[in-house]
Amino acid sequence: MPHSLSAVPTAITVHAPSKVNLYLRVGELRDDGYHDLTTVFQALSLGDDVSVVHAEELTVTTTGEGANNVPDDPTNLAARAAIELAAWAGRDPSAAITILKQIPVAGGMAGGSADAAGALVALAQLWKLDIDRDTLATIAAKLGSDVPFGLHGATALGTGRGEQLIPVLSRGQFHWVLALAREGLSTPAVYRELDRLRAAREGAHDEPLPPDDLLQALAAGTAARVAALLHNDLQPAALSLQPTLRRTLRAGVDAGALSGVVSGSGPTCAFLCADEESAINVAAELSGAGVARGVRIATGPVPGARVV
Ligand SMILES: C[C@](O)(CO)[C@H](O)COP(=O)(O)OP(=O)(O)OC[C@H]1O[C@@H](n2ccc(N)nc2=O)[C@H](O)[C@@H]1O
Numbered sequence: 001m002p003h004s005l006s007a008v009p010t011a012i013t014v015h016a017p018s019k020v021n022l023y024l025r026v027g028e029l030r031d032d033g034y035h036d037l038t039t040v041f042q043a044l045s046l047g048d049d050v051s052v053v054h055a056e057e058l059t060v061t062t063t064g065e066g067a068n069n070v071p072d073d074p075t076n077l078a079a080r081a082a083i084e085l086a087a088w089a090g091r092d093p094s095a096a097i098t099i100l101k102q103i104p105v106a107g108g109m110a111g112g113s114a115d116a117a118g119a120l121v122a123l124a125q126l127w128k129l130d131i132d133r134d135t136l137a138t139i140a141a142k143l144g145s146d147v148p149f150g151l152h153g154a155t156a157l158g159t160g161r162g163e164q165l166i167p168v169l170s171r172g173q174f175h176w177v178l179a180l181a182r183e184g185l186s187t188p189a190v191y192r193e194l195d196r197l198r199a200a201r202e203g204a205h206d207e208p209l210p211p212d213d214l215l216q217a218l219a220a221g222t223a224a225r226v227a228a229l230l231h232n233d234l235q236p237a238a239l240s241l242q243p244t245l246r247r248t249l250r251a252g253v254d255a256g257a258l259s260g261v262v263s264g265s266g267p268t269c270a271f272l273c274a275d276e277e278s279a280i281n282v283a284a285e286l287s288g289a290g291v292a293r294g295v296r297i298a299t300g301p302v303p304g305a306r307v308v
């Protein structure tokens with residue numbers, strides 16, 4: 001009996017959060033193909049579970065929400081995380097990675113990034129690596145702009161291409177309703193659409209609003225003030241590519257949300273509600289309105305990717 005038990009490989013499981021951008025200002029297109037950002041991220045309780053065990057080779061298997069649309073080859077961001085981390089450690093990247101997906105795929109909630117962050121934390125433990133958080137964050141930034149925030153979690157101000165993070169004080173818990181869209185949106189396509197819309201406006205520039213008011217509202221924990229200050233420069237581009245999202249945004253506010261915003265590059269719409277009871281009511285009404293493929297309730301902020 002003890003013999004057969006020891007033959008079972010021990011899995012390490014990490015819970016990795018999704019995110020919503022409470023504030024996202026997009027600067028000019030840079031020479032490297034990225035845009036400079038000023039953003040405020042919040043990590044949400046809706047998340048993926050990433051499990052790893054020792055194996056002869058590197059594999060990745062996904063189950064759950066939208067698993068059919070997630071690659072099971074080395075292009076999976078969790079597999080790329082394994083390859084980058086192994087290269088840093090000077091070892092082979094062999095491990096079996098299993099992802100239980102809850103974060104909508106191509107939904108603007110950093111699903112792949114969460115899995116990459118989760119794989120980094122899980123594999124660092126499985127491989128018993130002596131690696132500090134800063135080095136892990138540097139590897140994370142190579143994998144994608146949103147991956148460092150997947151490690152960081154909570155609420156943070158992001159600059160650069162979104163990978164440079166400063167913690168933001170946030171009091172209490174915020175209650176969100178997420179409306180999942182039927183079709184995903186490609187992040188590069190949404191940035192391209194923003195550039196196209198801006199070029200068509202012939203030099204008209206938005207005044208960059210500093211997020212100071214939002215940071216104060218977060219520190220005070222006032223949902224109504226935070227709701228009034230939600231802002232996403234990518235929203236017009238996401239709406240241009242998926243015009244039905246206008247109806248979704250209206251439906252959430254009509255259902256009683258304080259306010260709604262497209263999450264990151266979309267198409268998920270995130271609605272901030274006054275409290276838990278309001279979120280339950282908004283979710284029920286939105287489900288009945290037929291504007292979304294599905295509706296989820298989430299709270300934030302929550303911690304970054306961590307072993308469970
Ligand atoms: C929309 C956001 O989710 C907001 O947090 C992020 O900016 C996207 O982050 P991500 O999915 O991790 O994106 P990456 O994998 O780093 O980049 C994918 C593509 O998005 C565009 N991109 C991304 C980040 C950024 N600051 N500027 C960009 O223009 C680029 O075309 C890039 O090739």
Ligand SMILES: Nc1ncnc2c1ncn2[C@@H]1O[C@H](COP(=O)(O)OP(=O)(O)OP(=O)(O)O)[C@@H](O)[C@H]1O
Nearest residue numbers: 076077105106107108109110111112113115146187
């Ligand atoms: N582990 C993964 N989970 C989901 N998608 C992945 C993963 N690895 C690679 N992908 C690919 O990346 C594409 C974008 O997926 P993802 O769910 O990360 O988008 P997103 O949440 O909109 O990203 P972001 O919010 O960071 O811009 C998918 O269509 C899929 O082909």
